[in-house]
Amino acid sequence: MKVAFAGTPEFAAIALRALIAAGFDIPLVLTQPDRPSGRGQKLVTSPVKDVALAHGIAVHQPEKLRDPATHAPLIAAAPDVLVVAAYGLILPPAVLDIPRRGCVNIHASLLPRWRGAAPIARAIEAGDLETGITIMQMDAGLDTGPMLLAERLKIGPDETAESLTDKLANLGGRLIVEALTRLDSLKPTPQPEQGATYAAKIDKAEGRIDWTRPAVEIERRLRAFDPFPGSTSQLGETTLKLWHAELAEGAGRPGEIIAVGPSGIVVACGEGALRLTELQKPGGRRLPAADFLRGFPLAAGERFSSPGNS
Template structure:
């Protein structure tokens, strides 16, 4: 089929590659404009743009899809389908109506739970037992379209947003390729209406949420650390330096919140239980194990995290 593919980050790469491998005609790739990145703040192409150019695809990077000239460009390719995966720009109703066989999205949650910008993070933070991916129709209302198919995965205490992101991205690609095969073969896709009474919203993460509050329970803080890996990364202050906590798990323990209870392993008291820290990073340094941190910072039992 003739497909416009709209996506920007690494999450959207597997589906584009899968559609290419399945033999679909990707007539245009929509991705956000190049953004400054790295220490030199040089303009950098999105992962989807890089993949598209490597495959000789036509790339279109408007700042908005609202201008008439942009919509004329989209209409000119005469797409049968538009596929969206973490594109990052609002898609006007006029654009949604252009593809003759519809517009479909890969959403990183089990809808109707966690509509919105940060579904994987919010699922971990909330202590959900599972998450997954939903293939859905795109409609003007945020993530409210009918559901085509789903894949679910349990959230374990070893999972971070990064590990779940990778699994969901991979399985979302597989489901989308399957859906497009069905659509190409039959001309239609069966769908299910979302139950509006079960809707929750995954609001965009704010950097202000990254600071650890040691009066919270160890379970809450473990979820925070894992949800904020790889971005924006949970933070705590030790010896007046703000360090990043990359991975930690809840364990038994009791003490004044923020107090180091043990150094091998590194365990810090919380409002309830203790946080066993595995990986962290000091300002200007590389990630290190808790043992490296303890030795480098001369951590002792009774020291305080804030």
């Protein structure tokens, strides 16, 4: 079976490695164009491109796929199937129709829950107890196609978007190999409309903490937005990044620091309180609370601002 592949981040690169290891004939890889990154704004290749080049696979990097001329490399590759994983570009119907046996997507949720761009972070943010991988046939809708395979995965109480992405990436790599191996015998199952939710792309502005929200909700968002975009809060003139917290006892005005110690900084929320255990100052590194406080002392009575108490 000739399998073309479309993907960009490490999540997708893990699936590509699994397909290569399984011995599939991969004539072409599509990935997003090289992007400037870091302080020097050097062009950086995607993890998927790195894997493809390391294995001598042809790479195509269109900005968009609306122009029929950008479809030529895929048409020339004549794949039986196009596997898509976190590619980041919308595939128009003309592209979906190119592979002889259609396009198959590795989606990081249990569809129809969390269709869309950010299913992993949204599952953590919502307090879901489980998620998973769904292998689905692609259609013109947004993650609405029939399902071929799915497997569940528990979300741990300390799970971050980063740690959960790693687990789901490995699961996705295993499931896509299984799905393609069994493609002739798998029966496509239409998605139920009941339970469908949309995982909107994360905006950087969402990282600003609103201390008027319940502590349990803020704690989940810290984990959901780790590593991107990170959670921030203003303390005086300084914007701090807050990476990890745990539920704590205490009360006060939302955003008020009510206790400081080696185990963390306790901050009052709209309901309950949080003990901040990992923080980062501008230009600094992520540090445990005790180390952070040595270079950035805080005291009870100081108050983080939020949209509700600027």
